[in-house]
Amino acid sequence: MTQLLANLHEAQGQLTTDIADEAWIARFDQLADRGYVIIRDFLPKAEVAALYRYTQALDDQDWSLAGIGREQQHTVNTRVRSDKIRWLRPEIAAEAVYLNTMDELRIRLNRRLFMGLFDYECHLARYQAGAFYKKHLDAFKGRSNRVLTTVFYLNPEWHVDDGGELVIYGDRGEVLETILPQQNTLVVFLSDVYVHEVKTAHRERFSITGWFRHNTSNAYRVDPPK
Ligand code: OGA
């Protein structure tokens, strides 16, 4: 057996016995079957704690009022959403940690589900007490390059009384999931399939919303625009 084949066999052996990988395969299968998956304990504890501390240390001027739609369609409508956001940038070390993790996830998704995900963009979101985001879709079929939405929660000790649940609806308007925004939970769903909403938060709520995207560049237009 060549060294190459030996290495390959060893790698395959590790793949089937590695409990972490098995867990990932189960999650990806769930995503493929249902179109969404809820992942608890997504990051190492120290990493999510550091991210939470980082958001706490940001000043008011580090946040801006969230809009609806992209580019020309961008409008601020506080009747639909009243959160504040901050796009994450790789130049900032504390933000790069999360971006790198999501890029690893992107590669795993492509490998397992052949999704052809091209890139990832995300922003921190801060819902102050009283803030919400009414029912919406993150993407409209054929009109967006957003393929998968990810929402990651940062607040430790979030209780039922604190509100701010993410509700995911089925195609007949029925509630599929009501998710408390608990620290270290990641929700992933198909952006153009699931209508969802954020119920009014009764205390300050921190999350990171992001999108894995397809590349829709052509000869006339470079994609993705920011
Ligand atoms: C969004 C969104 C859900 C959440 O930002 O588009 O739907 O639970 N966020 O924060």
Ligand code: MN
């Ligand atoms: Mn959304």
